Amino acid sequence: MTSQENTRISEYLAKNEEEALEFLKSIVNTDSFSYDKKGVNNVAAKIMELLESKGISYVIRENEEFGNHIIATIKGPKDGKILLMGHMDTVHPEGTTKERPFTVEGNLLRGPGVSDMKAGLVTMIYAVTALEKFANEDLCDIEILFTPEEEIGSPISRAVIEERAKDALAVFNLEAGRPDGSVVTARKGSAHLKIEIEGKASHSGAFIENGISANDELALKMTKIKELMNNDKGVTVNIGTIKGGVSNNMVSPHAMATVHSGFWKTEDFDELYKGIEKIVNTSYVKGTKSSLSGGVSILPMEYNDGTAQLYKIVQQAAQDMSLPITEQHTKGAADAGFASSMGVPTICAMGPVGGNWHALDEYMELDTFLPRMELLARSILLFSKDIKN
Numbered sequence: 001m002t003s004q005e006n007t008r009i010s011e012y013l014a015k016n017e018e019e020a021l022e023f024l025k026s027i028v029n030t031d032s033f034s035y036d037k038k039g040v041n042n043v044a045a046k047i048m049e050l051l052e053s054k055g056i057s058y059v060i061r062e063n064e065e066f067g068n069h070i071i072a073t074i075k076g077p078k079d080g081k082i083l084l085m086g087h088m089d090t091v092h093p094e095g096t097t098k099e100r101p102f103t104v105e106g107n108l109l110r111g112p113g114v115s116d117m118k119a120g121l122v123t124m125i126y127a128v129t130a131l132e133k134f135a136n137e138d139l140c141d142i143e144i145l146f147t148p149e150e151e152i153g154s155p156i157s158r159a160v161i162e163e164r165a166k167d168a169l170a171v172f173n174l175e176a177g178r179p180d181g182s183v184v185t186a187r188k189g190s191a192h193l194k195i196e197i198e199g200k201a202s203h204s205g206a207f208i209e210n211g212i213s214a215n216d217e218l219a220l221k222m223t224k225i226k227e228l229m230n231n232d233k234g235v236t237v238n239i240g241t242i243k244g245g246v247s248n249n250m251v252s253p254h255a256m257a258t259v260h261s262g263f264w265k266t267e268d269f270d271e272l273y274k275g276i277e278k279i280v281n282t283s284y285v286k287g288t289k290s291s292l293s294g295g296v297s298i299l300p301m302e303y304n305d306g307t308a309q310l311y312k313i314v315q316q317a318a319q320d321m322s323l324p325i326t327e328q329h330t331k332g333a334a335d336a337g338f339a340s341s342m343g344v345p346t347i348c349a350m351g352p353v354g355g356n357w358h359a360l361d362e363y364m365e366l367d368t369f370l371p372r373m374e375l376l377a378r379s380i381l382l383f384s385k386d387i388k389n
């Protein structure tokens, strides 16, 4: 049964590749800068039209500032839900598609957002359509979430992603496959902190003993904070900027430093934060007072057992297709992190392979278009077949 389902899915996708490519061209040639609400909604309209033609139902979530969210659903008989995600916006302002429209150069597709991540949007629609047609009795529910403003950090989508991901069994984010074909199973999180220190000014020639040096305190704190960096765990500590003092013959009355940290696991950052907090709350120079502000700005996509299991399924699917696949832990983007921080197994970069994102020479590799559609469909199928009702 399995092999018959897979054969039908693969035949359907191959038969529809031209159509999918035409659709990709039409959305790449539609400007959808994150702040261009109308443009993003133009892409959304095309997506809804395609969903309708495939018989996939959806709801629209409107919002004031940005383009709409679209949530498409297909229902399967098995318990639970798999969430697929993709963003419709690009980093390219209105007018870019006129200057640099979609083109095909041999195996390379070009155009603004072709790889980041309009190809991913097309991939999930066709993969899900094929599953619905040929493997419906083995599926759990599948939900596809299209978001409007990932490229500016998902200010409104974060809550929607968390809402849709919280009861999902697995999440696939359809960002582009890495240039070497890898999918992404972990991403670092990032935090920005600020330390402010108050001391007491005094003439440093005549009355140095009356002063309390915030600069001295900062210097002592800095060396201690730096020691908290943990290379084994991949917790970085960078004291990016410092400021202190007023003039050279005055004991410094205030000082400040900003600290950036990158980390794979939120608990590692929590531990670092506690350490920094302790150092900030200790006065090494008597009489200084210090405060700490800031925190996590991007949640990590954590590597956990669930993600490792999910990756095994993707590996199995790839192996069944004789497709080489590798995983990568990388830095950057946030959306997959929002899902995985809900504790849901999450894999990112399931889309067609590409590179040079956000640059003029962004590309997608055409010969990965079909294989990635099939890989996604097979991974979903393997996963949902395993669900015991």
Ligand SMILES: [Zn+2]
Pocket (backbone or CB within 6 Å): 087, 116, 117, 150, 175
């Ligand atoms: Zn992207």
